[in-house]
Amino acid sequence: MEAVDARDLVKTFRGLRALDGLTVRIPEGVTYCLLGPNGSGKTTFIRAIVGLLRLDGGDLYVLGEHVSSIGSLYHRIGYMTQHRALYPDLTVQENMEFFAGLYGIDGQRRKRRIAELLEMVELSDHRDRLAGALSGGMYQRLSLACTLIHEPELLLLDEPTVGVDPALRQGFWMYFDQLASEGKTVIITTHLMDEAGRCRIVGYMRAGRMAAEGSPEEILRLAGLKPHLELLLEDPERDASLLRSEGYDVEVSGGVVRIRIDRHAQIKEIMEIITPLDIRLREPSLEEAFLTLSGAA
Amino acid sequence: MIDIRRVCVVALRVVRQLKRDRRTIGLITFAPIVLMMLFGYALSGEMSGIQLGIVDLGGHPALRSHLEGVKDFTVLHLGSESDAERLVSDGRLNGAVVISPDEIQLLLDATSPQIASAIRGAALAGARSEVLGSGAPIVERYVYGYDMEMTDTIGPAILGLVVFFFTFINAAVAFVRERSQGTLEKFMVSPLSSTEIVSGYILGFSLFTLLQSTTTLLVVIFVFGVPLKGSPLLLLSIVILLGAGALALGTFFSNFARSEFQVVQFIPMVVIPQIILSGVWWPIQSIPDFVRPVSYILPLTYATDALRAVMLKGSTLMDVLYPDVTALIVFFTLSFASAILVLHREVT
Ligand SMILES: Nc1ncnc2c1ncn2[C@@H]1O[C@H](COP(=O)(O)OP(=O)(O)OP(=O)(O)O)[C@@H](O)[C@H]1O
Ligand SMILES: [Mg+2]
Secondary structure: EEEEEEEEEEEOOEEEEEEEEEEEEEEEEOEEEEOOOOOOHHHHHHHHHHHOOOOOEEEEEEEEHHHHHHHHHHHHHHEEOOOOOOOOEEEHHHHHHHHHOOOOOOHHHHHHHHHHHHOOOOOHHHHOOHHHHHHHHHHHHHHHHHHHHOOEEEEEOOOOOOOHHHHHHHHHHHHHHHHHHOOOOOEEOOOHHHOHHHOOOOEEEOOOOEEEEEOHHHHHHHHHOOEEEEEEOOOHHHHHHHHHHOEEEEEEEEEEEEEEOOOOHHHHHHHHOOOOOOEEEEEHHHHHHHHHHHHOO | OHHHHHHHHHHHHHHHHHHHOOHHHHHHHHHHHHHHHHHHHHHHHHHHEEEEEEEEEEEEHHHHHHHOOOOEEEEHHHHHHHHHHHHHHHHOOOEEEEEEEEEEEEHHHHOOHHHHHHHHHOOOOOOOOOOOOOOOEEEEEEOOOOOOOOOHHHHHHHHHHHHHHHHHHHHHHHHHHHHHHHHHHHHHHOOOHHHHHHHOOOOOOOHHHHHHHHHHHHHHHHHHOOOOOOOOHHHHHHHHHHHHHHHHHHHHOOOOOOOHHHHHHHHHHHHHHHHHHOOOOOOOHHOOOOOOOOOOOOOOHHHHHHHHHHHHHHHOOHHHHHHHHHHHHHHHHHHHHHHHHHHHOOOO
16 A cells, blocks of 8 residues: 555645645655655645645545545554644643643653654754744754654655754664664655655655656666766876777866766776876766756756 | 644644734733823823713704803713714713703713702703793703713723734734744644644633733723623623633734734724723724714724723623623634634635
8 A cells, every 4th residue: 555645636725836736655664755846846745645734636645544634543643743733832841742642642651752852853962942932953953753652654744854963864864764764654745865866755846736756776777877987097098099999989178087887896907008196986966866857858 | 533632732822922022022011001091090080071972863953052051060962862872871971961952951970969959050051042932841850870081981991902902903914924934734734634724823812811901900990990700700701701802803904014013913803893982991882873884894893892891891701791791702603604704715
């Protein structure tokens, strides 16, 4: 069964088509990344999944239920909004207790969950501070902790790592992977390609549609991008023509020679032809792949 | 289905938040006292002398203008004899003159003979100034009223007024914040229902209403010496019922405000009419006919009436059940339903 099954979703805001025939299937137990430029409809899609939007068209099923009966699923869903929703005039602990209470979590279970999550987001030492007095990144971390309090099966995280420092962000991603390995579905939006690269599936949205979708490797293959070698040479022009005569795709600019390669084994063959001063292998980035794909689209 | 535990979770949050908000706490406790002093003292000077009601059913223009001109009289124009009788027996008027073409009736308070004779004297003097032959018999009727200070009538009314005012504004601001903070959206995707949200708010706010009305009541009784003849429990229950309705109304109105600043703009629309038209300062019977129907749809009119009756006359629940408490229950039910309806429409 799919965690989310969306077919031809349409949502119009006063003539603006925020979702324009969006079709996606998100399987259970994966980390799924929604990528796309500002205003491409990522947040709108997530709000549609949690039933905060009245759709103008299409069919949407969440955890096997039609979105119109989403009310019965709320205890299985966790939604972290893009604009952080917390009570600034409650303490960290009180915010957690409040959200735990909404999901009927109390007693020992509540205590355990709160301790666990505060540990994960590294806020255990700040539990008695007012949320409004936390730093931007800490506020963010608390918001994530509150979203996870009821151990949801389907997590929708709208830019959860914005403003979070790299070390902690690493920790978050390990936690997301662990949730997915437990069979939970984690849907994340981000603008960071390295984060997208860590997801099982990446969906690239553009103007309210899915422009490209697949695992990061598939996306790279789909875009047809190849790794290339950058060489610093004593006599770039001479070596470039030497390589061309061997049938390589060579390009010279600013004294640097770029060679597109198909297989990494070709590096050895190239080294037998020339002797560079310095060498650097450039793998194609997901970003380039998306730019290529969306340019073509 | 309402889950009581979830309602309590919301209520606890409201209490925790308000507890930290020292300024609001100070305001809701001290504002009633200040208002009481301000209006109690200011108006007691203004409205000194004899409060006389005039019911004009036609004829005798000279008598009427004579009565209006007497220096010690403050004249209120009333619509009917029964209004006049009620106000005299409530102690809000010292007496009334019902003028009709073929009879002049004096409604006098049997408990204060001096005032009764002052009114009688003025009426006789006025009748003498009538054109010869247009005279009509003067009949006297005694009603048992009681002597009352201005602060006596204003005290219980202030109680209702401040509770309505502060609960309405605080609730509207709180819900505007829930929206702008994004927490309302979190509610919408949690198992919490709209009914539970509003109920939780009512529960949380009721504790503050209780705090506010208790302090106001103590000041009214011990500083201003207003008697408490009825049950304080009944009094507080009426206040809580009014507060719950005001909270639901504030929640409903918050839907039409995008910022806390816009909430302030509801004050002239929702709050001021109640202050003017609900009989807090002057009896609604003296409000001109064409606006009086408005008085009868304002919840504060009924709260004021009920609170006065319980405090000053010792009325029981059965005495104030109809129309006052019934009207407050209707007000609460309608506001509650509208608040929930509006929260349901949150989905865009
Ligand atoms: N409630 C709304 N009313 C009007 N327009 C809206 C509303 N919500 C979204 N939109 C519009 O729909 C489009 C898609 O917005 P959305 O928030 O889904 O983009 P996004 O992909 O999440 O962007 P970002 O990367 O900036 O978060 C935008 O043009 C936005 O202005
Ligand atoms: Mg967004």
